Amino acid sequence: MTPKSKAKQDSSEKKIEPPAPDLSGSAPDTASKTKKKYTIEIYKGWCKCCGICAAFCPRECIRLDEEGMPFVEETDRCTGCGWCELHCPDFAISVHERRAKRIEPTED
Ligand code: SF4
Numbered sequence: 001m002t003p004k005s006k007a008k009q010d011s012s013e014k015k016i017e018p019p020a021p022d023l024s025g026s027a028p029d030t031a032s033k034t035k036k037k038y039t040i041e042i043y044k045g046w047c048k049c050c051g052i053c054a055a056f057c058p059r060e061c062i063r064l065d066e067e068g069m070p071f072v073e074e075t076d077r078c079t080g081c082g083w084c085e086l087h088c089p090d091f092a093i094s095v096h097e098r099r100a101k102r103i104e105p106t107e108d
């Protein structure tokens with residue numbers, strides 16, 4: 001037996017185990033573990049109610065009230081693309097990633 005054929009034989013002897021099946025019946029919850037969340041802040045004092053942010057947000061997170069003032073309707077849809085922040089002519093909108101709250105240890 002040549003060294004090459006021996007190596008081939010050794011590698012074919014290694015048994016690769018398939019991953020254990022998930023028998024829980026529920027779909028894997030990968031989205032909630034990986035999806036980032038964002039906070040959208042609107043500085044009303046700087047906003048001139050042009051409506052650009054609401055009109056062009058690709059996820060329709062921002063709406064306008066009856067006076068044309070934007071408000072955040074749905075933060076969970078925000079992808080953090082930054083379009084609104086970049087295109088607001090008055091720098092009146094800011095988007096940043098929400099961090100998980102730090103849990104302080106308690107004293108018993
Ligand atoms: S960051 Fe993007 S998705 Fe989020 S509110 Fe602004 S435009 Fe919409």
Ligand code: SF4
Pocket residue numbers: 042046047048049050051052053054070087088089090091092093
């Ligand atoms: S783009 Fe800026 S100025 Fe225009 S409505 Fe939105 S926050 Fe206000």
